[in-house]
Every structure is written in C-alpha cells, then in structure tokens.
Amino acid sequence: MHGLGNSYIYIDLFSFHLEESKLAPLAIDVANVNTGIGSDGLILIHPSEKADVGMRIFNKDGSEGKNCGNGLRCVAKYAYEQGIVTTKTFTIETKGGNVTAEVHLIGECVDEVTVDMGEPQLRREQIPMLGNPNERVIAEPFPIEEQSIEVTAVSMGNPHAIFFVPTIEQAPLSKLGPVITSDQRFPEGVNVEFVEVVNKQEMHFRVWERGSGITQACGTGACAAVVAAILNGLAEKEKEVCVHLSGGDLFIKWSKDSHVWMRGKAETTATGVFEWTNE
Numbered sequence: 681m682h683g684l685g686n687s688y689i690y691i692d693l694f695s696f697h698l699e700e701s702k703l704a705p706l707a708i709d710v711a712n713v714n715t716g717i718g719s720d721g722l723i724l725i726h727p728s729e730k731a732d733v734g735m736r737i738f739n740k741d742g743s744e745g746k747n748c749g750n751g752l753r754c755v756a757k758y759a760y761e762q763g764i765v766t767t768k769t770f771t772i773e774t775k776g777g778n779v780t781a782e783v784h785l786i787g788e789c790v791d792e793v794t795v796d797m798g799e800p801q802l803r804r805e806q807i808p809m810l811g812n813p814n815e816r817v818i819a820e821p822f823p824i825e826e827q828s829i830e831v832t833a834v835s836m837g838n839p840h841a842i843f844f845v846p847t848i849e850q851a852p853l854s855k856l857g858p859v860i861t862s863d864q865r866f867p868e869g870v871n872v873e874f875v876e877v878v879n880k881q882e883m884h885f886r887v888w889e890r891g892s893g894i895t896q897a898c899g900t901g902a903c904a905a906v907v908a909a910i911l912n913g914l915a916e917k918e919k920e921v922c923v924h925l926s927g928g929d930l931f932i933k934w935s936k937d938s939h940v941w942m943r944g945k946a947e948t949t950a951t952g953v954f955e956w957t958n959e
C-alpha cells in the first residue's frame with residue numbers, strides 16, 4: 681500500500697506469526713526492488729491490547745521507526761476494509777504512542793483517512809537532540825559542512841529536523857540529507873525535511889527519511905513541518921495547511937488543544953504471497 685507514493689509492504693499478523701529476529705532482515709529483503717518487491721520498508725498490522733489495532737514500521741535498512749503517518753492511514757484503510765474494525769473511528773497503537781483514525785469512504789472503500797496524531801513533543805530530550813534537555817529547538821543555528829543553516833526540531837513520536845529554504849528546487853536534499861540524518865547531535869538519527877513556505881496555508885516539502893533515504897512523502901514529517909512553521913511564525917494554529925509533497929498533498933492542522941491532525945489518501949497497490957528464504 682502507499683500514501684502519496686510512500687510505499688510499504690504490509691503484513692497482517694492477525695492470523696500469522698513472525699519471529700522477532702526475522703523482522704529486520706525481512707524488511708530489508710521485501711524492500712529491495714531487484715530481489716524483493718520494492719518499497720520504503722515494511723509495516724506489520726498486529727493485534728493490540730492497548731488499541732483497536734497495532735502497527736510496527738521498519739525502514740528500508742531494517743531499522744525500526746516509532747511512527748509513520750502515511751503508514752497509519754494505510755493501516756486504517758486495511759483494518760476497516762478487512763473488517764478488523766467495524767466503526768469508522770478507531771485507535772491504532774504505535775511505538776510512538778496511540779492515535780485515533782477516522783476513515784472517509786467512497787462506497788465501501790476507504791478513500792481518505794484523518795488521523796489525530798496527538799501532541800508534538802518539542803523538548804530536546806524528547807526529540808532526542810543533544811543539549812539542554814528542557815530546551816526547545818526553534819530556528820537554532822546548525823553548522824554543517826562549512827555552512828550554518830537554522831534547524832527546528834519536532835518529535836511526532838519520531839524525530840524530525842526541519843530546515844526552511846527560499847525555494848524547494850534549491851533544497852540540498854541529496855547533499856545534506858544523508859549527512860544530517862546520522863549527525864551525532866541526534867543520538868537516534870533524524871528524519872530531515874526541507875520546507876518552502878508559500879503562505880500561511882501552503883508549503884512545499886521534501887524529505888530524507890531516517891533509514892530509507894529520499895521518499896515521495898512522509899506523514900509525520902509533514903505534521904512536524906507545519907508545527908515548525910507555526911513555531912517560527914510562518915503559519916497559524918487552527919488553520920489547515922496544504923503540504924505539497926513529491927507524491928501529492930496532505931492537509932495538516934495544529935489545533936489550539938495542541939493536537940495535530942493529518943488528512944490524506946491511502947491506496948492499495950497489490951495483495952499477494954511473498955516467497956522468502958531466510959538463510
């Protein structure tokens with residue numbers, strides 16, 4: 681399935697068991713476009729004691745992420761269409777916390793999903809980012825490769841470093857993405873986003889994802905970008921922002937009660953059986 685071209689192979693663990701030690705190698709193998717299926721990683725849909733359904737996400741390199749915005753919308757679509765849940769609003773457990781999803785139907789099929797992504801976490805220790813644990817990181821000078829750019833850091837259950845640029849075409853994504861994602865100032869690595877703000881309700885967005893590299897879209901990243909824009913006075917709370925990603929648009933709102941809302945498409949590409957020999 682994919683959300684705006686951010687594609688994962690989804691495995692339904694409601695009737696199937698996978699050993700923990702096999703998960704990282706399986707993610708690497710299914711994601712390989714030459715010898716596997718080809719995707720940005722692997723997502724497990726599993727029974728949960730804390731929510732109506734559970735989700736785990738593994739990046740292309742086998743590392744586990746704690747949250748995935750595009751994945752949440754796809755899990756919501758799958759859970760509703762397969763009858764795992766029977767109501768249009770339900771909860772999903774992630775390693776970054778529980779969220780609430782609402783599916784929007786065309787006929788019997790889920791077309792769009794709105795997710796209450798919860799509250800962003802802004803203190804350095806929550807990102808995590810080195811420095812004073814209680815401080816926020818807003819437009820902080822970030823020396824890198826003999827230049828200094830300004831970073832705003834936001835956690836949406838997973839870490840994001842946001843850099844505002846004058847034009848998205850000139851964003852140094854391929855040059856700085858792979859360097860910043862493993863910069864030692866972010867002890868757990870970071871998802872790197874470049875953002876051009878068009879106006880208070882529209883922005884362009886490009887991402888280098890931790891563990892996967894350039895992807896067409898990142899849902900948690902788009903939420904983090906809107907939060908970062910508001911923290912920098914470039915957008916406003918309560919007003920929906922249209923975020924243009926490489927794979928399409930997401931609609932994000934940071935409410936006065938501090939919850940972040942994400943709305944966008946979720947699509948199924950194919951279903952099938954993956955022949956896997958793990959030597």
Ligand SMILES: N[C@@H](CCC[C@H](N)C(=O)O)C(=O)O
Nearest residue numbers: 745748749750838898899900
């Ligand atoms: N594509 C995702 C985020 C996936 C996890 C991320 N790479 C991480 O390691 O934190 C999204 O849509 O949010």
